[in-house]
Amino acid sequence: MACGLPWSEPVHSDEPSAADSASEVADEVDEAALARVMRVVPLGAAVLAGSAVALLVVGYLLIYILVFIPRGTVG
DSSP, X not given: OOTTOTTOOOOOXXXXXXXXXXXXXXXXOOHHHHHHHXXXXXXXXXXXXXXXHXXXXXXXXXXXXXXXXXXXXXX
């Protein structure tokens, strides 16, 4: 038993590794293609983060305007 767990199977060292197959090894990266992608991806992340923050601000303002303003002052 591996790791002392009754349901885990032992690892056999005589089994071939996935890295032995050429299709499982990482491909060479085209530097120009990587540069093109890295110009676009951060922009999408920034748009997503900005949209999330904008929705939070709009939600806060709606609660403030629709709940706290009509209630008036307390005290």
